[in-house]
Each structure stands twice: as C-alpha cells, then as structure tokens.
Amino acid sequence: MKIKVIVTLKNGVLDPQGKAIQQTLNGMNFGNVEDVRQGKYFEIEVKEKDEKKAKSLVDDMCKKLLANLVIEDYKIV
Amino acid sequence: MRSSVIIFPGSNCDRDMDVALKKFGFKNQMVWHNDQSIPKSDLIVLPGGFSYGDYLRCGSIASKSKIIKSVIDFANSGGLVLGICNGFQILTETGLLKGILQQNKFLNFICSNVFIKVKDKQNKYFKDLKKDILELHIAHNEGNYFCSDDELKSLEDNNQIAVTYCGEDGVENESTNPNGAIKNIAGIFNKNKNVLGMMPHPERMIDKYLSGEDGSLFFENILDNFK
Numbered sequence: 001m002k003i004k005v006i007v008t009l010k011n012g013v014l015d016p017q018g019k020a021i022q023q024t025l026n027g028m029n030f031g032n033v034e035d036v037r038q039g040k041y042f043e044i045e046v047k048e049k050d051e052k053k054a055k056s057l058v059d060d061m062c063k064k065l066l067a068n069l070v071i072e073d074y075k076i077v
Numbered sequence: 078m079r080s081s082v083i084i085f086p087g088s089n090c091d092r093d094m095d096v097a098l099k100k101f102g103f104k105n106q107m108v109w110h111n112d113q114s115i116p117k118s119d120l121i122v123l124p125g126g127f128s129y130g131d132y133l134r135c136g137s138i139a140s141k142s143k144i145i146k147s148v149i150d151f152a153n154s155g156g157l158v159l160g161i162c163n164g165f166q167i168l169t170e171t172g173l174l175k176g177i178l179q180q181n182k183f184l185n186f187i188c189s190n191v192f193i194k195v196k197d198k199q200n201k202y203f204k205d206l207k208k209d210i211l212e213l214h215i216a217h218n219e220g221n222y223f224c225s226d227d228e229l230k231s232l233e234d235n236n237q238i239a240v241t242y243c244g245e246d247g248v249e250n251e252s253t254n255p256n257g258a259i260k261n262i263a264g265i266f267n268k269n270k271n272v273l274g275m276m277p278h279p280e281r282m283i284d285k286y287l288s289g290e291d292g293s294l295f296f297e298n299i300l301d302n303f304k
Contacts, residue, residue, distance in 0.1 A: 070177045
C-alpha cells in the first residue's frame with residue numbers, strides 16, 4: 001500500500017527558498033503571488049494491507065526521521 | 078588523551094581532524110560509522126563534511142547510523158563529544174543538542190574566516206582559554222541555527238550558548254552574522270556541557286604559516302583541562 005506524506009516548514013519558520021521562488025514568480029509577472037512555502041513529498045510503499053496500520057507506521061516514520069519537528073510539520077494524505 | 082573520529086560516507090574533514098588531534102598529542106583513532114562500538118575514548122569527534130550527501134536533511138541519515146547509539150551512550154555517561162560543522166548538524170538530529178541548522182539566510186555557501194566569541198568558560202572545552210575571541214574558518218550551506226523561543230530561553234538560562242559570530246572587536250550584530258543564525262549562535266552545548274556542536278572549524282587553524290593558530294589554542298586547551 002502506498003502512503004503519501006507532505007512535509008512542510010512550520011508557520012513562522014523562515015523559508016529562504018520559498019522566498020526566492022516567490023520573488024522570481026513576481027519578476028515573471030505573476031504579480032499576485034503573495035507567498036511561497038516549499039516542502040517535501042514522499043511516496044512510501046508499505047507491505048501492509050490495513051490502511052490504518054500502514055498510516056500509523058508512516059506516522060512513526062515521520063516523527064523519527066522524515067520530518068524534524070523543530071521546524072517542520074507533516075501531513076499524511 | 079584518547080580520541081576517536083567517526084567517519085561517515087561523505088565526511089571530508091575527518092583526516093584534517095586526525096592531523097590536528099595528533100599534532101597536539103591526542104591518541105586518535107578513526108572509527109567507521111558501521112562499527113557497533115567505539116574504542117575507549119576521552120573525546121569523540123563527529124567531523125565536518127556532507128554525510129550521506131546531505132540527503133533528506135543535513136545529518137539526518139548519519140544520526141541513525143549504527144555507531145550513533147554508542148555515541149549517545151558515551152555522551153549520556155558524561156563523555157566529551159565534539160561535533161564540527163556537519164558533526165554539529167548530526168548532533169542536533171540525534172537530539173543530543175537542541176535546535177536545527179537551516180539553510181543560510183541568503184542561500185549561499187559561505188567559505189570564509191570568521192571571528193567567534195567564547196560565551197561560556199565553565200566547561201571542559203573553553204575553561205581557562207587564553208583568548209575570548211577566536212578567528213576560525215567556516216564552510217557551510219546550512220549553518221543558520223534555529224530553535225524555538227522556549228529552547229532559546231533555556232539555552233540562555235543555562236549558559237549553553239558556547240560561541241557566537243562577532244567582529245574582530247567582539248561586536249555581535251547583523252553585520253557580523255554570516256548566515257542568519259538566531260542570536261549570532263555559532264555553537265552550543267548540551268545541558269551538562271560535555272557535548273559541544275559548532276559550525277567553525279578549529280582543525281583548519283592550526284598552522285601559523287597556512288592559516289592562523291586560534292584552532293591550536295582550542296585543542297591545547299582541551300588537553301590542558303583534561304590533565
């Protein structure tokens with residue numbers, strides 16, 4: 001079963017890459033772009049048929065490795 | 078004084094560290110990341126570099142490698158653990174040190190000499206150090222130290238801020254902050270001050286003709302405090 005995870009920076013944490021992307025978009029005449037936050041996306045193939053169990057496993061992985069909870073939030077989608 | 082330098086795939090300051098330690102009289106050994114245990118040591122060093130290609134987050138993969146459990150046990154039993162640059166990043170990812178090192182504020186790789194101010198001398202690294210301001214070298218893309226307000230307060234309250242970026246005259250402000258680190262932080266301790274992580278490289282400042290000798294002071298001081 002494939003579980004998808006999105007890791008993003010927490011609100012308030014400076015995202016210089018997102019800022020650079022936003023400024024570039026503004027410079028390309030996408031003037032209405034007010035903010036960009038860059039994140040990470042994972043597709044994790046888990047050998048598990050029960051969705052609840054698989055998601056709980058991935059939740060553990062997020063806490064232990066995939067996200068650094070000092071600056072990042074994660075969302076299992 | 079016996080020391081061990083851990084080598085991860087992608088470490089590249091491990092041999093510089095070996096040369097530096099031996100120059101000042103440490104009995105140093107190199108330890109591979111896949112080993113289970115560390116030979117008897119008084120100091121463990123996690124060197125600079127790009128362990129595991131900086132994949133996922135700098136230091137995150139190395140912080141789960143086989144040898145790390147021994148490093149954590151050693152640190153928790155009071156042993157001296159020093160992380161330089163990528164070693165500092167690894168220490169934050171293990172949780173031995175608070176916070177995280179984010180990408181530099183202006184997205185640039187910085188390679189230059191900097192001045193750092195020693196903020197605390199009640200520890201085995203800086204006790205009785207002859208200088209308060211050292212000139213060392215930095216080379217990093219992720220040195221922008223960050224932690225939560227609560228964590229910062231506890232670092233300040235317990236004097237766990239080890240070194241900060243400053244000018245030659247000791248001034249700490251935005252213009253002497255190379256990477257955007259909060260409070261100009263260049264290095265911190267754990268609560269017991271046996272674990273030190275810092276971005277500047279003392280091992281690159283041990284030759285008066287090639288660089289400078291403020292790194293020599295750092296290593297000699299650790300030895301003096303051990304005696």
